[in-house]
Amino acid sequence: MRRPQQPTTAPDPESEGALRASPTPPRLNYLRPLTAFLLLASLLAVGAVLYRAQRSLSIDSFRAAARAGSVGAASEGFENDTFPSSSGSKDKLLHGLLAAGFDEQSCLSRYHSALSWKESPHLPSPYLLEKLRNYEALHKKCGPNTELYKKSVEQLKSGHGSQSTECKYVVWVSYSGLGNRILSIASSFLYALLTNKVLLIDRGSDMDDLFCEPFPESSWLLPLDFPITKFGTFDIKTPESYGNMLKNKAISYSVDGTSPQSQPAYIYLHLSHDYGDRDKLFFCEDDQKFLRNVPWLLLRSNNYFVPSLFLIPAYEEELRQLFPEADTVFHHLGRYLFHPTNSVWGLITRYYQSYLAKADERVGIQIRVFEADTGPFQYVLDQILACSQKEKVLPDVSGQETVVSTPNVKSKAVLLTSLNNGYFEKIRNMYWEQPTATGEIISVHQPSHEGYQQTGKQMHNMKALAEMYLLSLTDVLVTSAWSTFGYVAQGLGGLQPWILYKPDNQTAPDPPCRRAMSIEPCFHAPPFYDCKAKKGIDTGALVPHVRHCEDMSWGLKLVNQA
Ligand SMILES: Nc1nc2c(ncn2[C@@H]2O[C@H](COP(=O)(O)OP(=O)(O)OP(=O)(O)O)[C@@H](O)[C@H]2O)c(=O)[nH]1
Ligand SMILES: [Mg+2]
CATH class of the missing domain: 3.40.50.11350 (Rossmann fold)
Incomplete structure (x- = not known):
């Protein structure tokens, strides 16, 4: 949502400190020399140390540290930017959500944040883990600077699409406030997972300063020499948008998604709050069959469009397997993708x-x-x-x-x-x-x-x-x-x-x-459209796990099925 905000000239603040006068808690570093001793000491002694340590580390990171197998090492991780490399890999990888093998120092948050959040009651499904590992392999195969990427870019430059390219891409275009950007990237990633496409993100002014690379041995950043440079100005009027191409009959396709005419090399998906009825056909099954085959989709959105993906019949079963708890999509994908630098x-x-x-x-x-x-x-x-x-x-x-x-x-x-x-x-x-x-x-x-x-x-x-x-x-x-x-x-x-x-x-x-x-x-x-009946419908009343939001009566959100 955009609302005008007036600048203020207030001086830079510093936060107020804690008001309570508490005794200086023991620093956990002091415990480190004790760690070896503690391994041999009685359970009672361990309990006492756990209690003391609790005063100086957050309860949750402490619990996580204990789970990871070493209190001393975990405190070191949080305080000194080194991380326990020994046991506890299950926890630091968020039950398999994160791939192992990244250089920990280059992006400390990747494995440390797993230890600082409270233990999530929501486990990622085995199918989601399998899908992520397969995606990582695909991204490595098709990502920037690979032969397949270069081939796809050549085809893009030629101006003609073809259904035979091995790698197909979704390019996320940077736009809007940071919260919106994070949500639309997560949505675009889920769309890429569902369609076996590769997600590349336009770095905009600062995406690479904010986030580490999420995929092993590759980059998700769109290379700076990408041949289409004008996508920053794309909007609802752009002739290459899906809605406008349909309107101008620049594309057509049959029910199985194949196109009788030559395909465009790319299509712009305008999925912003102001999108038109034809742009919204993105959420229809037949249109999806066609879009699956387009080698380059440039996507610009300021929305979390995941709930409507759950209403496309072709993706229903796969989404159910990926997220048996429907209300954990962003929880898992967000933790998988967004690691602060x-x-x-x-x-x-x-x-x-x-x-x-x-x-x-x-x-x-x-x-x-x-x-x-x-x-x-x-x-x-x-x-x-x-x-x-x-x-x-x-x-x-x-x-x-x-x-x-x-x-x-x-x-x-x-x-x-x-x-x-x-x-x-x-x-x-x-x-x-x-x-x-x-x-x-x-x-x-x-x-x-x-x-x-x-x-x-x-x-x-x-x-x-x-x-x-x-x-x-x-x-x-x-x-x-x-x-x-x-x-x-x-x-x-x-x-x-x-x-x-x-x-x-x-x-x-x-x-x-x-x-x-x-x-x-x-x-x-x-x-709010019924693709089959071709008329308006309340999309918040179709399935039990897609409901209207608490804070916006016309919005949609995923909830766990009762
Ligand atoms: N540091 C800080 N920045 C904020 C805060 N609230 C808003 N902002 C800034 O304003 C932007 C608001 O965009 P979003 O992150 O999308 O948040 P939003 O609440 O959805 O706001 P809109 O997009 O304007 O509807 C943020 O990205 C920040 O740049 C805040 O509490 N702290
Ligand atoms: Mg916002």
Whole structure:
């Protein structure tokens, strides 16, 4: 969604530190010399050390470290950028989701993030793992600089398509806010998996600064000498778009997908929010039969179009096998594809260790306000507090002046993300000025307040990615309606957030929020078309696992079948 945002001239902030006065926790490094001893020591001693270590590492990364087989080594991994290479490969590979054999140092997040997220209750299916390994082999065979790639590019230059090329490609064109980009890449990748095509991504201004390569021994970046250079300007009017080619009868095909006339060398798939009815035929079975054979598809989308792929009969069975739990598509594909580069991983780990690791619980609050004015707005603050207190995400403040200190009080660290720092200031002050009704100690942190969206600026996008990841590392999440930024965090973290309803008329909605039905993102611009009957239909009422979204009545999202 695009909304105008005004720049602010607010100076750069630094987040507030934790408010609670806790004793300096023992650094886990001190435990390392003890590790050998601990192997021989009694279970009781191990238990005691585990308890102490818990004070200095996040509970979850600690648990993951313990699973990986070495507490000392795991702490080293998180703190010193070295990683245990010994046991625990099952966990660091996310139950086989990630391929082994990458150089760990060149992309620390690839295997480290697996150890920092909470253990996911969702396992990837054996069929998904097989499909990913096959895809990796295909990508290696057809990827940039291979003979087959060069051959396909030659054919593209010749201007004629042919059904015989061994490698066929989906080129993802960079466009839109970072959340949208991540979701449309994941959708394009699933489409490539389903059609045995190879995904290449246009690096835009910074995709290679943000993400590591996801596929072994190859690159997913579209080579800079790719012969089509004008795709950055493609839009709904582009004559090479699928919709316009159909309209102008530049292409035609029979029911089996074969074309009587010579095929174009490439087709542009305009799958943005503003796409037309003919562009939407992409989601019809017959059109898919034809598009499968086109050697080069250039795809531009700002949407998570996965739910509508589930409504194409030809892909139904395969998708069921790939994702027996339908609501885990982005969770698995997101964790498979998006590994922040070492610079971004540094932003994530330094912040996490400084402000979040020591708390007993971490709460993420993601605030995205879709107003022309920058705010902060009182009604948004009211809504955040109403939701988090009603749903017991955060405690009420009792208003009593006396501070009762008990030794075992629980601490919660709130990670707040927003372009504006007004909400952070108010919530932090509230918990500073008054004690909580429960006695819990609340610290509030906001990594950045960038003021307005600055797509194209390198550090801005690095911070945005770091914040999405940090949110995914929390235990409880509150997100804003309509925000792809929040969808990415919830999907990566496997968190079912509390979604703040979109305010109407500058008023806090009542109820302020609701629990998400699933961890999946919402497809904001789905087609409502029955391809067989050739008439409109409610695509949110066709199958139990594709439903309308909680935060957008016309959107579609995957849920687990009841
Ligand atoms: N660092 C940071 N950047 C943000 C935040 N919220 C929005 N942004 C910036 O604004 C962009 C918003 O685009 P998306 O990531 O797609 O998020 P969205 O909430 O779907 O917003 P729209 O695309 O504008 O509808 C982000 O990519 C960031 O560049 C935030 O909390 N922190
Ligand atoms: Mg967005």
